Amino acid sequence: MSLMFASPVVTPTVGSFTFSSRRRSNYIVMSAVRSNSTSLCPVLTKFQKDCATPTPYLREVANAIANDMRAGLAVDGGGDLEMILTYVDALPSGNEEGLFYALDLGGTNFRVRSVQLGGREERVVATESEQISIPHKLMVGTSEELFGFIATKLASFVAKEKPGRFRLEQGKKREIGFTFSFPVKQTSIDSGTLIKWTKGFNVSGMEGKNVVACLNEAMEARGLDMRVSALVNDGVGTLAGARYWDEDVMVGVILGTGTNACYVEQKHAIPKLQSKSSSGITIINTEWGGFSKILPWTIFDREMDEKSLNPGEHLYEKMISGMYLGEIVRRVLLQMCETTDLFGQFVPVKLSTPFALRTEHLCKIQEDNTDDLQIVGSVLYDNLELEATNLEARRRVVELCDTVVKRGGRLAGAGVVALLEKIEEDTKRMSSGKRTVVAMDGALYEKYPQYREYMQDVLVELLGHKLASYVAIKHTKDVSGLGAALLAATNSIY
Numbered sequence: 005m006s007l008m009f010a011s012p013v014v015t016p017t018v019g020s021f022t023f024s025s026r027r028r029s030n031y032i033v034m035s036a037v038r039s040n041s042t043s044l045c046p047v048l049t050k051f052q053k054d055c056a057t058p059t060p061y062l063r064e065v066a067n068a069i070a071n072d073m074r075a076g077l078a079v080d081g082g083g084d085l086e087m088i089l090t091y092v093d094a095l096p097s098g099n100e101e102g103l104f105y106a107l108d109l110g111g112t113n114f115r116v117r118s119v120q121l122g123g124r125e126e127r128v129v130a131t132e133s134e135q136i137s138i139p140h141k142l143m144v145g146t147s148e149e150l151f152g153f154i155a156t157k158l159a160s161f162v163a164k165e166k167p168g169r170f171r172l173e174q175g176k177k178r179e180i181g182f183t184f185s186f187p188v189k190q191t192s193i194d195s196g197t198l199i200k201w202t203k204g205f206n207v208s209g210m211e212g213k214n215v216v217a218c219l220n221e222a223m224e225a226r227g228l229d230m231r232v233s234a235l236v237n238d239g240v241g242t243l244a245g246a247r248y249w250d251e252d253v254m255v256g257v258i259l260g261t262g263t264n265a266c267y268v269e270q271k272h273a274i275p276k277l278q279s280k281s282s283s284g285i286t287i288i289n290t291e292w293g294g295f296s297k298i299l300p301w302t303i304f305d306r307e308m309d310e311k312s313l314n315p316g317e318h319l320y321e322k323m324i325s326g327m328y329l330g331e332i333v334r335r336v337l338l339q340m341c342e343t344t345d346l347f348g349q350f351v352p353v354k355l356s357t358p359f360a361l362r363t364e365h366l367c368k369i370q371e372d373n374t375d376d377l378q379i380v381g382s383v384l385y386d387n388l389e390l391e392a393t394n395l396e397a398r399r400r401v402v403e404l405c406d407t408v409v410k411r412g413g414r415l416a417g418a419g420v421v422a423l424l425e426k427i428e429e430d431t432k433r434m435s436s437g438k439r440t441v442v443a444m445d446g447a448l449y450e451k452y453p454q455y456r457e458y459m460q461d462v463l464v465e466l467l468g469h470k471l472a473s474y475v476a477i478k479h480t481k482d483v484s485g486l487g488a489a490l491l492a493a494t495n496s497i498y
């Protein structure tokens with residue numbers, strides 16, 4: 005069926021089964037009868053089968069991720085996971101003192117934060133932050149324009165500082181922890197070159213350039229006497245910020261628009277580390293979104309991937325992160341709509357629009373507790389112009405969302421297990437009864453309870469009750485700015 009149906013004239017009152025148009029009403033009644041007698045929807049049934057993630061299979065996924073971790077630690081490009089050295093060799097201890105700054109660039113906003121640290125007893129004495137939206141033209145302009153804008157905003161943020169609240173010691177420059185959440189080849193704790201822009205950024209003349217040098221030049225040009233002491237990504241920032249309050253934090257995971265994970269690794273377990281003194285710890289940025297093996301890839305995943313900006317890459321990210329879950333559901337729904345009459349005769353134009361359904365909408369669908377799934381009906385109608393007028397159809401949609409979210413949450417859980425088992429290999433923490441904390445940030449984890457639960461289940465399934473009982477997954481919202489400021493303190497030149 006390829007009929008396109010633009011916009012229906014009247015919004016049906018979904019749930020109460022009242023319809024405005026006679027013709028559609030007749031059609032819908034017929035469809036309801038049909039779907040009651042045949043509750044089969046082959047597209048959904050097959051999709052559910054293809055998405056299954058039974059425990060033995062997740063065990064293989066966790067093992068495959070851990071193997072790629074080892075391969076990436078042995079040599080650059082050895083596995084799907086890049087296992088980037090972050091040069092963060094010391095984590096916040098709680099003793100940090102002084103005034104430090106964080107600058108966070110990674111999306112449509114950038115954030116500036118000042119943090120007055122008062123040492124072990126006083127901790128964070130004062131902190132201020134400001135969020136500034138980046139005009140779209142700067143996201144696709146030149147590096148001078150972008151960094152000029154950032155430096156200017158940073159200068160006015162510092163100028164507003166209240167002298168009583170924030171104190172810079174004499175003779176010291178203001179030091180910044182710069183969170184730059186794009187793929188970077190780190191060359192030291194305070195330098196790194198941009199590998200490629202993502203997330204809608206395309207600033208000319210930046211790829212292959214040291215991002216810290218770009219910021220330093222812009223600050224100098226404006227007479228702003230500050231220096232970048234640490235360049236980190238948001239996963240590292242989350243780990244460091246969470247570690248400041250809880251010394252058992254070993255992993256930082258981001259589950260938002262995209263996904264990534266960083267963890268504390270023993271240097272002796274990193275063959276590619278050139279340094280002679282391979283003792284102590286360092287943080288590894290796994291870039292786990294790049295994992296692409298043995299995943300439950302369906303035709304819908306393949307089609308979404310083919311249309312993406314990075315086809316063939318980041319397949320794990322495309323199954324588990326917020327940017328994609330809604331889009332997968334939309335693609336399956338489209339085929340359900342084309343091959344059954346659960347949703348009437350017509351295929352709405354909006355249902356064919358990429359990214360018309362977002363992960364937030366799946367969450368709303370799964371939260372619907374009404375008897376007739378009224379909210380499901382309105383989410384579908386409001387966002388896709390899809391008329392799910394019979395209860396059977398709406399139930400199917402709930403099942404579909406659950407299938408995609410369950411697969412995503414469970415696969416993310418397998419990733420967390422891979423990291424925990426890698427940590428366990430060298431430290432034997434959990435088996436000796438030591439609490440081990442995974443710090444989580446990102447709106448997908450924060451706002452999607454079912455996703456969280458599916459993920460948590462996997463820890464018990466794969467680690468077993470005993471080891472899992474030593475693992476705590478902690479939601480640590482917005483600590484990455486504090487983490488970046490702390491890493492500036494840890495790596496201060498003074």
Ligand code: ADP
Pocket residue numbers: 111259260261262325326327328363364367445446447448451452
């Ligand atoms: P970022 O990863 O860009 O820093 P966030 O952590 O805020 O940003 O994550 C944003 C993503 O989280 C959105 O792309 C969306 O997929 C998901 N998300 C936002 N709100 C919700 C919600 N209410 N329920 C489920 N997922 C959500």
Ligand code: MG
Pocket residue numbers: 238260446
């Ligand atoms: Mg974020």
